Amino acid sequence: MGQSINTTGLLLTHNKYWQSKWYNDNNYIFSLYEDILIRNYIKNVFKNLNLFYGKCVIKRSIQKIYIYINIYKKKRKNIINTKDKRKLINKKEIKQILQSLTKLTNNRIILIIKPTNIFDAQLLAQYISRKLEIRNSFLSIFKKILNKINKNKKIYKGFRIQCSGRPNGNDMAYIQWFKYGQIPLHTYNYKIDYAYTTALTKYGLSGVKVWLSFV
Template identity: 35%
Template sequence: MGQKVHPVGLRLGITSDWQSKWYTDKKNYSKTLHEDIKIRKFIKEKYKAAGISKIQIERLGEKLRVKILAARPGIVIGRKGAEVEELNKVLSLLTDAKEVTVNVDEVKNPEIDAQLVAEDIALQLERRVSHRRAMKRAIFNAMKAGAKGIKTQVGGRIGGIDLARKEWILEGRMPLQTLRAIIDYGYARAYTKYGILGVKVWIYKGDKLEAQKEEVLNKIEEELHT
Protein backbone atom coordinates (compact mmCIF):
# COMPACT_ATOMS: atom_id res chain seq x y z
CA MET A 1 0.00 0.00 0.00
CA GLY A 2 2.85 2.37 0.77
CA GLN A 3 4.00 2.19 -2.85
CA LYS A 4 0.56 3.08 -4.22
CA VAL A 5 -0.36 6.13 -2.09
CA HIS A 6 0.93 9.65 -2.80
CA PRO A 7 2.95 10.63 0.31
CA VAL A 8 1.68 14.24 0.25
CA GLY A 9 -1.96 13.48 -0.53
CA LEU A 10 -2.05 10.90 2.26
CA ARG A 11 -0.97 13.53 4.83
CA LEU A 12 -3.02 16.55 3.72
CA GLY A 13 -4.11 18.48 6.80
CA ILE A 14 -1.67 16.55 9.02
CA THR A 15 1.90 17.34 7.99
CA SER A 16 1.30 18.77 4.49
CA ASP A 17 -0.93 21.54 3.18
CA TRP A 18 -2.89 22.19 -0.02
CA GLN A 19 -1.08 23.96 -2.87
CA SER A 20 -4.33 25.64 -3.95
CA LYS A 21 -6.56 27.35 -1.40
CA TRP A 22 -9.96 28.52 -2.66
CA TYR A 23 -13.64 27.62 -2.71
CA THR A 24 -16.16 27.88 -5.53
CA ASP A 25 -19.47 26.35 -6.62
CA LYS A 26 -19.87 23.38 -8.96
CA LYS A 27 -20.42 25.55 -12.05
CA ASN A 28 -17.08 27.38 -11.76
CA TYR A 29 -15.01 24.56 -10.21
CA SER A 30 -13.57 23.08 -13.44
CA LYS A 31 -12.87 26.56 -14.86
CA THR A 32 -10.98 27.62 -11.72
CA LEU A 33 -9.07 24.34 -11.62
CA HIS A 34 -7.93 24.74 -15.26
CA GLU A 35 -6.84 28.32 -14.48
CA ASP A 36 -4.57 26.96 -11.74
CA ILE A 37 -3.12 24.40 -14.17
CA LYS A 38 -2.45 27.16 -16.76
CA ILE A 39 -0.76 29.36 -14.14
CA ARG A 40 1.53 26.55 -12.93
CA LYS A 41 2.39 25.42 -16.48
CA PHE A 42 3.20 28.96 -17.64
CA ILE A 43 5.41 29.80 -14.63
CA LYS A 44 7.23 26.45 -14.78
CA GLU A 45 8.02 26.80 -18.49
CA LYS A 46 8.97 30.49 -18.43
CA TYR A 47 11.18 30.34 -15.33
CA LYS A 48 12.64 26.86 -15.77
CA ALA A 49 16.15 28.15 -15.00
CA ALA A 50 14.98 29.53 -11.63
CA GLY A 51 14.53 26.04 -10.13
CA ILE A 52 10.89 26.37 -9.05
CA SER A 53 9.91 24.02 -6.25
CA LYS A 54 6.29 24.90 -5.47
CA ILE A 55 3.62 27.29 -6.73
CA GLN A 56 0.97 28.07 -4.11
CA ILE A 57 -2.28 29.70 -5.25
CA GLU A 58 -4.81 31.46 -3.01
CA ARG A 59 -8.10 33.01 -4.12
CA LEU A 60 -10.34 35.33 -2.13
CA GLY A 61 -13.21 36.74 -4.16
CA GLU A 62 -11.67 38.50 -7.17
CA LYS A 63 -8.21 38.57 -5.59
CA LEU A 64 -5.52 36.11 -6.65
CA ARG A 65 -2.31 35.49 -4.71
CA VAL A 66 0.50 33.41 -6.19
CA LYS A 67 3.47 32.40 -4.06
CA ILE A 68 6.50 31.00 -5.90
CA LEU A 69 9.20 29.04 -4.05
CA ALA A 70 12.39 29.03 -6.13
CA ALA A 71 16.04 28.07 -5.66
CA ARG A 72 17.10 31.18 -7.65
CA PRO A 73 14.42 33.81 -6.94
CA GLY A 74 16.43 36.59 -8.63
CA ILE A 75 15.52 35.17 -12.06
CA VAL A 76 11.79 35.41 -11.29
CA ILE A 77 12.01 38.86 -9.66
CA GLY A 78 14.23 40.43 -12.34
CA ARG A 79 15.88 43.86 -12.17
CA LYS A 80 14.01 46.09 -9.72
CA GLY A 81 11.05 43.70 -9.82
CA ALA A 82 10.45 44.10 -13.57
CA GLU A 83 9.78 40.39 -14.14
CA VAL A 84 7.23 40.25 -11.29
CA GLU A 85 5.32 43.21 -12.72
CA GLU A 86 5.22 41.56 -16.14
CA LEU A 87 4.11 38.28 -14.55
CA ASN A 88 1.26 40.11 -12.77
CA LYS A 89 0.00 41.41 -16.12
CA VAL A 90 0.20 37.99 -17.81
CA LEU A 91 -1.60 36.23 -14.93
CA SER A 92 -4.38 38.83 -14.97
CA LEU A 93 -4.94 37.92 -18.66
CA LEU A 94 -4.88 34.17 -17.95
CA THR A 95 -7.47 34.46 -15.17
CA ASP A 96 -10.61 36.46 -14.39
CA ALA A 97 -9.07 37.91 -11.21
CA LYS A 98 -9.08 41.72 -11.03
CA GLU A 99 -6.24 41.91 -8.49
CA VAL A 100 -3.16 39.69 -8.86
CA THR A 101 -0.31 39.56 -6.32
CA VAL A 102 2.88 37.56 -6.89
CA ASN A 103 5.31 36.79 -4.05
CA VAL A 104 8.65 35.06 -4.56
CA ASP A 105 10.50 33.26 -1.76
CA GLU A 106 13.83 31.44 -1.76
CA VAL A 107 14.18 27.73 -1.04
CA LYS A 108 16.77 27.73 1.76
CA ASN A 109 17.88 24.08 1.39
CA PRO A 110 17.48 22.96 -2.25
CA GLU A 111 19.41 19.74 -1.46
CA ILE A 112 16.44 18.45 0.60
CA ASP A 113 13.66 19.76 -1.65
CA ALA A 114 12.29 16.69 -3.44
CA GLN A 115 11.07 18.51 -6.56
CA LEU A 116 14.39 20.29 -7.10
CA VAL A 117 16.34 17.07 -6.50
CA ALA A 118 14.16 15.19 -9.02
CA GLU A 119 14.64 17.94 -11.63
CA ASP A 120 18.41 17.93 -11.02
CA ILE A 121 18.59 14.15 -11.57
CA ALA A 122 16.48 14.50 -14.75
CA LEU A 123 18.82 17.23 -16.06
CA GLN A 124 21.85 15.01 -15.47
CA LEU A 125 20.16 12.11 -17.28
CA GLU A 126 19.53 14.40 -20.28
CA ARG A 127 23.26 15.20 -20.26
CA ARG A 128 23.97 11.43 -20.50
CA VAL A 129 25.24 11.05 -16.94
CA SER A 130 24.86 7.52 -15.52
CA HIS A 131 21.56 7.14 -13.65
CA ARG A 132 23.23 5.42 -10.68
CA ARG A 133 25.82 8.19 -10.42
CA ALA A 134 23.13 10.89 -10.58
CA MET A 135 21.00 9.20 -7.90
CA LYS A 136 23.93 8.50 -5.56
CA ARG A 137 25.14 12.09 -5.85
CA ALA A 138 21.64 13.42 -4.97
CA ILE A 139 21.41 11.03 -2.00
CA PHE A 140 24.84 12.06 -0.70
CA ASN A 141 23.98 15.78 -0.90
CA ALA A 142 20.57 15.29 0.77
CA MET A 143 21.92 13.24 3.69
CA LYS A 144 24.73 15.76 4.15
CA ALA A 145 22.16 18.59 4.23
CA GLY A 146 20.25 16.93 7.10
CA ALA A 147 17.69 14.58 5.53
CA LYS A 148 16.78 11.55 7.67
CA GLY A 149 16.03 9.40 4.65
CA ILE A 150 15.83 9.61 0.86
CA LYS A 151 14.59 7.33 -1.89
CA THR A 152 15.24 7.98 -5.59
CA GLN A 153 13.75 6.07 -8.51
CA VAL A 154 14.31 6.18 -12.27
CA GLY A 155 11.98 4.37 -14.66
CA GLY A 156 11.95 3.87 -18.43
CA ARG A 157 14.42 2.75 -21.09
CA ILE A 158 17.43 3.26 -18.83
CA GLY A 159 20.67 3.25 -20.81
CA GLY A 160 18.75 2.88 -24.07
CA ILE A 161 17.89 -0.80 -23.62
CA ASP A 162 14.76 -2.17 -25.35
CA LEU A 163 13.02 -3.30 -22.15
CA ALA A 164 11.85 -0.57 -19.76
CA ARG A 165 12.59 -1.08 -16.07
CA LYS A 166 12.74 0.73 -12.74
CA GLU A 167 15.76 1.19 -10.51
CA TRP A 168 15.69 2.75 -7.07
CA ILE A 169 18.10 3.50 -4.23
CA LEU A 170 17.09 4.04 -0.59
CA GLU A 171 19.22 5.43 2.20
CA GLY A 172 18.09 6.14 5.76
CA ARG A 173 14.45 5.73 6.87
CA MET A 174 11.33 6.10 4.74
CA PRO A 175 8.17 5.52 6.87
CA LEU A 176 5.53 5.76 4.11
CA GLN A 177 2.58 4.75 6.35
CA THR A 178 3.42 6.94 9.39
CA LEU A 179 1.09 9.93 9.16
CA ARG A 180 3.17 12.19 11.41
CA ALA A 181 6.22 11.70 9.16
CA ILE A 182 7.17 14.77 7.09
CA ILE A 183 7.85 13.34 3.62
CA ASP A 184 8.50 15.58 0.62
CA TYR A 185 7.79 14.17 -2.85
CA GLY A 186 8.95 15.30 -6.28
CA TYR A 187 8.54 14.08 -9.85
CA ALA A 188 10.34 15.09 -13.05
CA ARG A 189 10.82 13.84 -16.60
CA ALA A 190 14.08 13.42 -18.48
CA TYR A 191 13.73 13.70 -22.28
CA THR A 192 16.54 11.50 -23.58
CA LYS A 193 17.46 10.22 -27.04
CA TYR A 194 15.85 6.83 -26.32
CA GLY A 195 12.64 8.15 -24.77
CA ILE A 196 11.24 9.71 -21.61
CA LEU A 197 12.58 8.65 -18.20
CA GLY A 198 10.49 9.27 -15.09
CA VAL A 199 12.31 10.41 -11.95
CA LYS A 200 10.70 10.18 -8.50
CA VAL A 201 12.18 11.38 -5.21
CA TRP A 202 10.97 10.89 -1.63
CA ILE A 203 12.73 12.78 1.20
CA TYR A 204 12.02 12.06 4.88
CA LYS A 205 12.62 15.13 7.06
CA GLY A 206 11.57 13.78 10.47
CA ASP A 207 8.30 13.70 12.40
CA LYS A 208 5.95 16.61 13.03
CA LEU A 209 6.19 16.23 16.81
CA GLU A 210 9.99 16.44 16.64
CA ALA A 211 9.79 19.57 14.49
CA GLN A 212 7.40 21.21 16.97
CA LYS A 213 9.73 20.36 19.87
CA GLU A 214 12.68 21.93 18.05
CA GLU A 215 10.67 25.12 17.42
CA VAL A 216 9.71 25.38 21.10
CA LEU A 217 13.31 24.78 22.24
CA ASN A 218 14.60 27.41 19.80
CA LYS A 219 12.08 29.96 21.11
CA ILE A 220 13.11 29.23 24.73
CA GLU A 221 16.79 29.67 23.85
CA GLU A 222 16.06 32.99 22.11
CA GLU A 223 14.10 34.25 25.14
CA LEU A 224 16.90 33.23 27.50
CA HIS A 225 19.52 35.05 25.41
CA THR A 226 17.39 38.21 25.24
Protein backbone atom coordinates in the same frame (compact mmCIF):
# COMPACT_ATOMS: atom_id res chain seq x y z
CA MET B 1 1.18 3.55 2.21
CA GLY B 2 3.56 1.83 -0.20
CA GLN B 3 4.26 3.24 -3.64
CA SER B 4 0.78 2.77 -5.15
CA ILE B 5 -0.77 5.73 -3.27
CA ASN B 6 0.16 9.37 -3.59
CA THR B 7 1.92 10.26 -0.35
CA THR B 8 0.76 13.88 -0.39
CA GLY B 9 -2.91 12.94 -0.72
CA LEU B 10 -2.68 10.38 2.07
CA LEU B 11 -1.02 12.74 4.57
CA LEU B 12 -3.30 15.74 3.98
CA THR B 13 -5.17 15.20 7.25
CA HIS B 14 -1.97 14.72 9.30
CA ASN B 15 0.98 16.95 8.38
CA LYS B 16 0.27 18.14 4.82
CA TYR B 17 -1.67 21.09 3.43
CA TRP B 18 -3.40 21.81 0.14
CA GLN B 19 -1.33 23.54 -2.53
CA SER B 20 -4.44 25.28 -3.89
CA LYS B 21 -6.27 27.17 -1.14
CA TRP B 22 -9.58 28.48 -2.46
CA TYR B 23 -13.27 27.61 -2.66
CA ASN B 24 -15.53 28.09 -5.66
CA ASP B 25 -18.93 26.47 -5.70
CA ASN B 26 -20.14 27.82 -9.05
CA ASN B 27 -17.11 27.67 -11.38
CA TYR B 28 -15.01 24.98 -9.78
CA ILE B 29 -13.93 23.37 -13.08
CA PHE B 30 -12.90 26.72 -14.56
CA SER B 31 -10.81 27.65 -11.49
CA LEU B 32 -9.15 24.24 -11.48
CA TYR B 33 -8.28 24.60 -15.16
CA GLU B 34 -6.74 28.01 -14.44
CA ASP B 35 -4.57 26.49 -11.71
CA ILE B 36 -3.29 23.86 -14.14
CA LEU B 37 -2.44 26.56 -16.70
CA ILE B 38 -0.62 28.64 -14.07
CA ARG B 39 1.44 25.69 -12.82
CA ASN B 40 2.40 24.58 -16.34
CA TYR B 41 3.40 28.11 -17.31
CA ILE B 42 5.54 28.58 -14.19
CA LYS B 43 7.19 25.22 -14.79
CA ASN B 44 8.17 26.15 -18.36
CA VAL B 45 9.34 29.67 -17.45
CA PHE B 46 11.61 28.58 -14.61
CA LYS B 47 12.99 25.78 -16.74
CA ASN B 48 13.99 28.31 -19.41
CA LEU B 49 15.56 30.52 -16.73
CA ASN B 50 17.48 27.51 -15.36
CA LEU B 51 15.99 27.99 -11.89
CA PHE B 52 14.78 25.35 -9.45
CA TYR B 53 11.66 26.09 -7.43
CA GLY B 54 9.77 24.27 -4.72
CA LYS B 55 6.06 23.87 -4.31
CA CYS B 56 3.77 26.46 -5.85
CA VAL B 57 0.89 27.50 -3.56
CA ILE B 58 -2.08 29.31 -5.13
CA LYS B 59 -4.60 31.34 -3.11
CA ARG B 60 -7.63 33.13 -4.50
CA SER B 61 -9.76 36.07 -3.46
CA ILE B 62 -12.18 38.34 -5.32
CA GLN B 63 -10.50 39.06 -8.69
CA LYS B 64 -7.06 38.36 -7.23
CA ILE B 65 -4.76 35.35 -7.39
CA TYR B 66 -1.84 35.01 -4.98
CA ILE B 67 1.04 32.77 -6.08
CA TYR B 68 3.71 31.77 -3.54
CA ILE B 69 6.93 30.25 -4.90
CA ASN B 70 10.13 29.25 -3.09
CA ILE B 71 13.23 29.44 -5.30
CA TYR B 72 16.42 27.62 -4.49
CA LYS B 73 19.40 29.96 -4.24
CA LYS B 74 21.68 29.61 -7.24
CA LYS B 75 24.24 32.04 -8.65
CA ARG B 76 23.36 33.33 -12.10
CA LYS B 77 24.71 36.51 -13.65
CA ASN B 78 21.54 37.49 -15.49
CA ILE B 79 19.10 36.80 -12.66
CA ILE B 80 20.72 37.62 -9.33
CA ASN B 81 20.70 41.32 -8.51
CA THR B 82 24.16 42.35 -7.29
CA LYS B 83 22.79 45.08 -5.01
CA ASP B 84 20.24 42.89 -3.24
CA LYS B 85 20.98 39.16 -3.08
CA ARG B 86 17.42 38.36 -1.99
CA LYS B 87 16.08 39.18 -5.45
CA LEU B 88 16.74 36.18 -7.67
CA ILE B 89 14.78 37.43 -10.69
CA ASN B 90 15.03 40.73 -12.53
CA LYS B 91 12.11 43.14 -12.63
CA LYS B 92 11.73 42.71 -16.40
CA GLU B 93 11.30 38.96 -16.05
CA ILE B 94 8.75 39.42 -13.27
CA LYS B 95 6.74 41.85 -15.42
CA GLN B 96 6.70 39.38 -18.30
CA ILE B 97 5.47 36.62 -16.00
CA LEU B 98 2.73 38.82 -14.54
CA GLN B 99 1.56 40.04 -17.96
CA SER B 100 1.32 36.55 -19.40
CA LEU B 101 -0.49 35.21 -16.31
CA THR B 102 -3.03 38.04 -16.40
CA LYS B 103 -3.81 37.16 -20.02
CA LEU B 104 -4.36 33.53 -19.06
CA THR B 105 -6.61 34.20 -16.07
CA ASN B 106 -8.06 37.71 -16.64
CA ASN B 107 -7.39 38.41 -12.96
CA ARG B 108 -4.90 40.45 -11.00
CA ILE B 109 -1.83 38.33 -10.21
CA ILE B 110 0.24 38.88 -7.07
CA LEU B 111 3.50 36.93 -7.27
CA ILE B 112 5.42 36.33 -4.03
CA ILE B 113 8.89 34.79 -4.49
CA LYS B 114 11.07 33.74 -1.56
CA PRO B 115 14.65 32.41 -1.76
CA THR B 116 15.43 29.33 0.30
CA ASN B 117 18.34 27.00 1.01
CA ILE B 118 16.14 24.03 1.99
CA PHE B 119 15.14 21.86 -0.95
CA ASP B 120 12.01 19.72 -1.04
CA ALA B 121 10.91 16.76 -3.15
CA GLN B 122 9.61 18.95 -5.98
CA LEU B 123 12.96 20.69 -6.32
CA LEU B 124 14.86 17.39 -6.30
CA ALA B 125 12.57 15.97 -8.98
CA GLN B 126 13.23 18.98 -11.21
CA TYR B 127 16.97 18.64 -10.64
CA ILE B 128 16.96 14.95 -11.58
CA SER B 129 14.81 15.45 -14.68
CA ARG B 130 17.01 18.24 -16.04
CA LYS B 131 20.17 16.23 -15.42
CA LEU B 132 18.66 13.25 -17.24
CA GLU B 133 17.82 15.47 -20.20
CA ILE B 134 21.51 16.45 -20.39
CA ARG B 135 22.33 12.69 -20.49
CA ASN B 136 23.84 12.42 -17.02
CA SER B 137 23.83 8.95 -15.52
CA PHE B 138 21.36 8.14 -12.77
CA LEU B 139 24.13 6.92 -10.46
CA SER B 140 26.09 10.18 -10.70
CA ILE B 141 22.91 12.16 -9.92
CA PHE B 142 22.31 9.99 -6.86
CA LYS B 143 25.84 10.62 -5.56
CA LYS B 144 25.43 14.40 -5.87
CA ILE B 145 22.13 14.32 -3.97
CA LEU B 146 23.68 12.06 -1.34
CA ASN B 147 26.43 14.61 -0.67
CA LYS B 148 23.84 17.36 -0.17
CA ILE B 149 21.80 15.20 2.21
CA ASN B 150 24.86 14.29 4.28
CA LYS B 151 25.69 17.98 4.73
CA ASN B 152 22.19 18.63 6.14
CA LYS B 153 21.59 15.65 8.42
CA LYS B 154 19.85 17.88 10.95
CA ILE B 155 17.06 18.56 8.43
CA TYR B 156 16.69 15.32 6.45
CA LYS B 157 16.42 11.70 7.57
CA GLY B 158 16.65 10.08 4.17
CA PHE B 159 15.37 9.99 0.62
CA ARG B 160 14.41 7.65 -2.18
CA ILE B 161 14.53 8.40 -5.91
CA GLN B 162 13.10 6.28 -8.70
CA CYS B 163 13.47 6.57 -12.46
CA SER B 164 11.55 4.58 -15.07
CA GLY B 165 12.03 4.55 -18.82
CA ARG B 166 14.93 4.16 -21.25
CA PRO B 167 17.59 6.55 -19.96
CA ASN B 168 20.51 4.75 -21.65
CA GLY B 169 18.71 3.81 -24.86
CA ASN B 170 17.92 0.21 -23.89
CA ASP B 171 15.45 -1.79 -25.94
CA MET B 172 13.17 -2.38 -22.94
CA ALA B 173 12.15 0.12 -20.30
CA TYR B 174 13.10 -0.64 -16.72
CA ILE B 175 12.83 0.89 -13.23
CA GLN B 176 15.92 1.99 -11.35
CA TRP B 177 15.85 3.31 -7.79
CA PHE B 178 18.17 4.24 -4.94
CA LYS B 179 17.44 4.66 -1.26
CA TYR B 180 19.34 6.24 1.62
CA GLY B 181 18.36 6.71 5.25
CA GLN B 182 14.89 6.25 6.73
CA ILE B 183 11.82 6.43 4.48
CA PRO B 184 8.92 4.93 6.48
CA LEU B 185 6.06 4.82 3.97
CA HIS B 186 3.64 3.01 6.31
CA THR B 187 3.50 5.51 9.18
CA TYR B 188 1.61 8.80 9.40
CA ASN B 189 3.72 10.64 11.97
CA TYR B 190 6.78 11.11 9.76
CA LYS B 191 7.10 14.19 7.58
CA ILE B 192 7.49 12.76 4.09
CA ASP B 193 7.44 14.89 0.96
CA TYR B 194 6.60 13.38 -2.43
CA ALA B 195 6.93 14.68 -5.98
CA TYR B 196 6.64 13.31 -9.51
CA THR B 197 7.81 14.72 -12.83
CA THR B 198 8.89 13.62 -16.29
CA ALA B 199 12.11 14.07 -18.24
CA LEU B 200 12.11 14.35 -22.03
CA THR B 201 15.23 12.46 -23.09
CA LYS B 202 16.52 11.42 -26.50
CA TYR B 203 14.96 7.96 -26.14
CA GLY B 204 11.54 9.10 -24.87
CA LEU B 205 9.90 10.15 -21.63
CA SER B 206 11.29 9.04 -18.28
CA GLY B 207 9.29 9.23 -15.07
CA VAL B 208 10.99 10.54 -11.92
CA LYS B 209 9.64 10.00 -8.39
CA VAL B 210 11.14 11.41 -5.21
CA TRP B 211 10.39 10.65 -1.55
CA LEU B 212 12.09 12.91 1.00
CA SER B 213 11.91 12.41 4.77
CA PHE B 214 12.36 15.35 7.16
CA VAL B 215 13.39 15.30 10.80
